[in-house]
Amino acid sequence: MSSRGQQPLFILSENNERTKGQAAQDSNIRAGKAVANAVRTTLGPKGMDKMLVGSSGDVTITNDGATILNTMDIEHPAAQMIVEVSQTQEVEVGDGTTTAAVLAGELLSEAEELLDSDLHPTVIVEGYHEAARLAQEAIDEGVLDIDLDDDILEAVAESSMTGKGTGDVNADVLARHVVGAVRQVAGDRIEREDIRIHTQTGAATSATELVDGVVLSEEPANANMPRSVENGSVAILEAELDVRTSEANAEYNISSVDQLNDAVEAEDSELRRYAETLTEAGVDVLFCTKDIDDRVAGYLADAGILAFENVSSEKSTALAKATGAKHLGTLSDLEASDLGSVDSVSIESYGDEEAAFVEGGTDSNYVTLFVRGSTDHVIDELERALNDAIDVVIAALDKGGVVAGAGGTEVAISAYVRDHAASVEGRKQLAIEAFATAVDALPRTLAENTGMDAIDALVDLRGRHDSEGIAGIVSTGRSGEIGDPVEAGIIDPAAVKREAVKSATEAATMILRIDDVITLE
Incomplete structure (x- = not known):
């Protein structure tokens, strides 16, 4: 046995910074949660807008999650992963960017408590992946057995646009134009680029028209x-x-x-x-x-x-x-x-x-939505809303039907995951239950943004779901109530829910697996 003392070996430059173990996990989780919280208040029909002011004074007013996160100058690498979640959601299905970002943040928040209880990150990751698989099953079970006629597709488009600057009065008119545009270009396969948007200021939103x-x-x-x-x-x-x-x-x-x-x-x-x-x-x-x-x-x-x-x-x-x-x-x-x-x-x-x-x-199966608005800011937000609406209508037709909106699908996912968590042995069950709790945060946030008491609303939602099989937060005037979202015409593409669960879980589990952050100079 050598008698020489063991000296520390430095393999990194003195200029490099290194954060290890719990400190690295805490930093990454806090960054992810901060990004999610930045867009949380924009969720839902009564969500608030953000004003983003650039260094040159240019102003963007929006409640679109992807636009907000892409415009923000985010440097933390873990926070950038949450931004990528919204970008992926936008590219794949065109909507649900705020939902995906908020869910990723909640998954990290729940994981933080599990880590404090000495649950190993690998166990949490395995539990989250199992819960995500169960969530996809719940979404598949929740797909509505209905014909995707124009009325249903208009409801999908209107649900996507509500609260995004289109105005409750004009959302139904714009939804008809969106569905008309998609129907006109629909063939064996819908080509998204066959639908263009051209904006022109100087008139009310109701002057928007569909041009063949x-x-x-x-x-x-x-x-x-x-x-x-x-x-x-x-x-x-x-x-x-x-x-x-x-x-x-x-x-x-x-x-x-x-x-x-x-x-x-x-x-x-x-x-x-x-x-x-x-x-x-x-x-x-x-x-x-x-x-x-x-x-x-x-x-x-x-x-x-x-x-x-x-x-x-x-x-x-x-x-x-x-x-x-x-x-x-x-x-x-x-x-x-x-x-x-x-x-x-x-x-x-x-x-x-x-x-x-x-x-x-x-x-002639090429169309343009000629969009009118009173100001440049209104036009910009209208264009974002209409692009999302076009994408979700196409997603409903091409990617697996529609499900209940207004938090109804999230309540169903949470109940389904909890029911199946009991059959999982070991500590992984705790992670699966934590996943369900994270999903609950979405209808809870909807309730908060609608002016309802979040805890009471969540309890009522669960009770209504257990008794009637479907329940959501239906916006009424300045507040909301527990009701049937399908009857209220609040319908979302199943693909939006699937992608939100998938991308949020992947981002959260990737962050949780990091225990060493090395900043290279």
Whole structure:
């Protein structure tokens, strides 16, 4: 046996910081809970908004969980994991971001108490995963056996939008537009990108309309072009309509006025040919992704062609799908088969701004929600709400039906998990029961935000669920009451609940498994 004393071995740089064991777990859990608490008050139809003020003074007013967390400058790595939960929820199903973040925070909060009781993190993780599996079973059992007709889908859309700046008065109107948009693009598979949103300030939300086609903010390339076209042929060009330039670095010496006039005439003739080519091909409307020379625009106007320049690639793709036109790299090989068609193109003025409505193309299953609002802040929140509503309607149709909203599904999950926890042996049962308690926090938070007593509401919810099989917090005026959310038309996609449970559990268990945080310099 060696008699030499054991000296500490340092394998990290002196500039690195290290937090180990309980201190690391406590720090991570506190950070996760702090993020969840930041969005807790926004949950539900009576949730409050957050005002986010950027360093440059730009203001965002919203109660959308993903927007709030993405805008906040969060540095703690564990807190960033909760932000990623909301991002995943947004990408996968488009809604339920606040629910997922709050659930992740509650799972961490319950785990904190279990750790204080000397329950090993691995046991908690195993229990949480088992509870999450039971929660998915409860969601599957709660899927409503009903036809997803327009009334049900409108209820899904309205439930998603309520409390998100749409206004209770207009939510039903907007929900009809959302369902109409999804129905119009629905085929063998719903393509989300076939539904666009175009915003325009200056009118009430009720002025929002569904447009069968594409709406552009671009103005005509020339003021003398027609303001409307009926039953027109459409060309989409991805090239400049300008004088061609040589790739060679050459100089031309002009020694007389006649030579200058000849050069100008040759240039003008080239530009005029663009308009002649389009006219001969029967083009009525041109969308160009690049510049159109002013002289070309003038010749196009003389020919009665309505043209738009610098159309973005995203919009040109939408126009191609809506009209059936092909993208052209040059006009030299333009053929009739390259053209698309529209029922109408019209230019409408909104104060100092204009919008072009391209409606009724060859491929008419492309739609735009033309959204109106009184201010930029209202418009921004409306756009977020409508995007969520579109996503949840698609999720309801494509990803497994609908379940009761208003906390009804969460109450059912909690009861189901608790019932099955008794059959699990060992300490893991404590983690499963803690999971159920964490899920209870969602209807409890809904009750708080609705102005009800949270404890009394949770007790009543459990009792109503046990006796009638379904119960939720139905908002009535400035408060709420315990009722049947399905009868009240509060319905959510099952996919939103499934994803919230999945992503929140994964984030919480990942954080709990960390016992060593090393900050590298």
